[in-house]
Amino acid sequence: MAYTGPEQEQVGKLLETETAALRGKSLTVMVVDDHVLIRQAFIHILSSQSDIERIITAQDYVEAREQAAKQQPDIIWLDMHTGRVDGIAEMSNLRRIVPAARIIVLADLEDEQEAFAAIMAGAQGYRSKQDLDESDITAAIPMIRRGEFVLRAPLAARLVQRLRSAALPLWGAENGTRSHPLVRNSRFNGLAQLTAREREILQLISQGYRDHDIAKGLHISEKTVQKHVQSILSKLGAQNRTEAAYLIHQQSLQK
Numbered sequence: 001m002a003y004t005g006p007e008q009e010q011v012g013k014l015l016e017t018e019t020a021a022l023r024g025k026s027l028t029v030m031v032v033d034d035h036v037l038i039r040q041a042f043i044h045i046l047s048s049q050s051d052i053e054r055i056i057t058a059q060d061y062v063e064a065r066e067q068a069a070k071q072q073p074d075i076i077w078l079d080m081h082t083g084r085v086d087g088i089a090e091m092s093n094l095r096r097i098v099p100a101a102r103i104i105v106l107a108d109l110e111d112e113q114e115a116f117a118a119i120m121a122g123a124q125g126y127r128s129k130q131d132l133d134e135s136d137i138t139a140a141i142p143m144i145r146r147g148e149f150v151l152r153a154p155l156a157a158r159l160v161q162r163l164r165s166a167a168l169p170l171w172g173a174e175n176g177t178r179s180h181p182l183v184r185n186s187r188f189n190g191l192a193q194l195t196a197r198e199r200e201i202l203q204l205i206s207q208g209y210r211d212h213d214i215a216k217g218l219h220i221s222e223k224t225v226q227k228h229v230q231s232i233l234s235k236l237g238a239q240n241r242t243e244a245a246y247l248i249h250q251q252s253l254q255k
Contacts, residue, residue: 026053027141030073032064033057034082038129042077044136052141060088068097075144078123079106080114088121088207095101102144106132112158116242117208119159127152136226153166162242180250191248193235199248201228 020226028201029052031042039057056071058064061080068076076094080087091103104125105118115126124144127136131152140150149156194202204214211229227242238244 025074026049027051027054028054028071029066029075029077029141030056030058030064030071030083031077032059032061033077033079035058035079038079045134046141049138049141054217061085061093061254065092065093065097068094068101073101074096074102075141076101077106080118081108086207088117091118091121091123104140104144109209110152110155112155112162112206113210113241113245115155115204116159116162116245117206119149120206120245124200126155159163162240163246169244191236194232198228198232198235201225202232202244202248203208205229205232205241206248 004197025178029046031039031046033039033042036059038073041192043055043057046052048186053072056067057238058067063078064078065251066074076098076113078091078094082090087105091105102124103122104127105115105123107114107126109130110126113121118126119176127140143150151159191199201214204217211222211225215225218225228234232238232244233240236244236247238247
């Protein structure tokens with residue numbers, strides 16, 4: 001018997017309600033991208049869909065916030081690399097403005113760490129512009145209506161493997177049965193062992209930043225960042241950055 005607590009039931013009911021609200025509804029879709037050809041391509045493809053009532057566009061995050069507040073889009077295709085602004089943070093801003101909107105992240109190139117950060121931050125999908133064609137864009141609409149995630153199958157499999165690897169230490173057998181309830185490990189918390197600098201770096205990792213960007217932002221060498229990362233993984237008992245990011249995300253949920 002799988003563990004289902006009050007929090008999980010509440011989230012599940014909320015998702016069911018939001019998914020049901022999209023069924024049979026004429027949709028408003030917003031496309032946020034700083035390339036005019038990308039915006040025009042989406043307009044051309046989406047305009048052929050009978051269940052889409054309005055298509056709005058924004059060339060940057062400022063315009064996206066303004067349009068979101070006015071138009072209340074149901075689905076947002078969001079370019080993660082518009083200007084020099086943090087795409088993950090901007091996604092959070094849009095979710096505050098339009099809580100019910102489903103966001104599909106657009107990336108220049110598929111990056112597993114970035115995809116993980118986007119999904120954990122609330123994205124309903126993640127697709128690279130390099131492998132996205134017209135059929136993928138049109139297929140995404142009914143997928144979103146059904147409450148499914150818009151991910152390439154190989155990427156979805158890798159993300160599930162990462163989550164499983166990170167979650168396995170939290171699962172334990174009960175009375176020798178095959179029941180594996182999810183439990184919190186209160187005896188050991190590796191996050192408490194991290195220094196202030198290590199926690200700062202871990203937060204940046206969880207937001208999808210790479211060593212080079214972290215080093216530049218914190219005004220330290222990339223080699224120093226790598227040493228901190230190794231120390232973080234050792235203290236957390238994590239095999240990789242994705243697992244470490246998952247652990248800090250779990251702690252934020254438990255607060």
